[in-house]
Amino acid sequence: MTAPAQLTDRPFVVELDAFSGPLDLLLHLIREQEVDIADIPIGRIADQFLASIHELGFNEAADYLEMAAYLLRIKLAMLLPRPLGDDEWEDPRAELVRRLLEYEQIREVADWLARRAGERSDRFARGLLSEEPDLPPPPLLLELAELLATAQRLAEGLPQDVLHRVVPRPLDTEGATARIRELLSARERFDLLELLGARPSVTDVISCLIALLELARLGELVVAQDIPFGSVAVARAVAHETR
Amino acid sequence: MRSLTKLVEAALFAAARPLTADELAVLDPDATEVDVLAALEELRTVYDQGGHGVEVVEVAEGFEILTRRECAEAIAEAQLVQRPRKLSAAAMETLAIIAYRQPVGRADIEQIRGVQADGVLRLLLERGLVDVVGRGEGIGRPLLYGTTPAFLELLGLKDLNELPRLEELSVALRPQGEAT
């Protein structure tokens, strides 16, 4: 989310740094307006939010746009007529208020952490000494049981698709095309099984089929199957022999 | 100073990292952990009462000697030592969430902050402030993060219990079980 360096003279870069996210910006607007967080004038705040991200050039930031869309959804929901006398009407803003309160609390914790880190950074530890590397590192404690438990845990955590990893084998349609042309130059017709040879792999079969269909489309050959499930004959296409 | 105190001082000086009472006990084959703690106390008193520029501090991984806060400004201004770079607000917020919700997955962090967390998480992992501590349930068994001893060291905390209780913060907390 940091802007390119050459843009630093533009105002929004500073602003972008000033807010740590859409909720931060939203809280800022709410505080600036001095409105009750439990009764947010959602229309006004949504408009201001949109105006801010427009002015600030936030348009690229998906996170802000997502929040803007969320605010607009709430705004719409507020406009819908409420069922008469329904006590169970749920304020469309409830979830937003909950998120804002939660975020505000995290902000408070973050401030506390930053203060502590600031105090800590006022006390320097000894700088790293150059003699240190000469000393041998402490001996290592390695237990087989722990290694096994770790391996087991990792294996269990692996997503299923890794268990049945598909080894990519590229199709060789060019090779199949060459082989078909070779066979056709020697004979006028041949059987598909001849082309595939003994014990073809799946990728061989697919490669040959693709090559056959492509050559048929180009008019170089015709493919015929006389009876269902019978053998497939490949024959030279006489009319287009000259291509 | 007793001879063990002298050794403890020298060891803490040379180590450039916190040492546990256990580690310090190795300095003298006859010393117990109680002896080491007494030596640390003597050293602390000497530094405090002698008006020294350093002090004994207990941190996450043990004990270390640190310069006193009131000396920081002069040392930093004289450019003899650089202060560590401050973390961004985004990084602090992410740390706050991980510290209080650990073990916690990326999706939860992003939900609370309303911002993608990849970059910040990578930074925190690189700086060793958080680590992967397990995997959660659910699709893809997401990685769960927790704080490390380096996190405590960053804040000068002995353990996580020193973090403020959420009830003490001015903003009210929603009940824990109410997670989405």
Added chain:
Amino acid sequence: MRSLTKLVEAALFAAARPLTADELAVLDPDATEVDVLAALEELRTVYDQGGHGVEVVEVAEGFEILTRRECAEAIAEAQLVQRPRKLSAAAMETLAIIAYRQPVGRADIEQIRGVQADGVLRLLLERGLVDVVGRGEGIGRPLLYGTTPAFLELLGLKDLNELPRLEELSVALRPQGEAT
């Protein structure tokens, strides 16, 4: 201690390199070089007469605080009898992957763990538990890692065949060459 002495002590401690009287004089705008030398002298006396484990030493490049020789020996000896340390969780995971999947490249390790592996790999290489055993196919011919004899020795195994097979692992982390 005078306040300049306190600053000088803190600066020498934190810098961990020799500082000249000139450099130290910057600590206090009002201090002259003579003041700094007097502060160094005071610090030296405090350390010497208080029976401290450290001392002020003047070297070619300036002044520094060093551990006393008699302490340095005790510390070095203590290092030799240091208690064995365990690997971090991250290092353990990476080691497990390499053990069961060798030869394996960094990309595969990172895919399984979901985090960058550079630092952990460097640590395992430094500790001699893994080594580069070849190069894989593909872009840039990535380095492949395997375990070392030192790894087997630490576990008390004669060879890799003695590494227990785990049912799930035999599928999930099986060495690629062994695929049926």
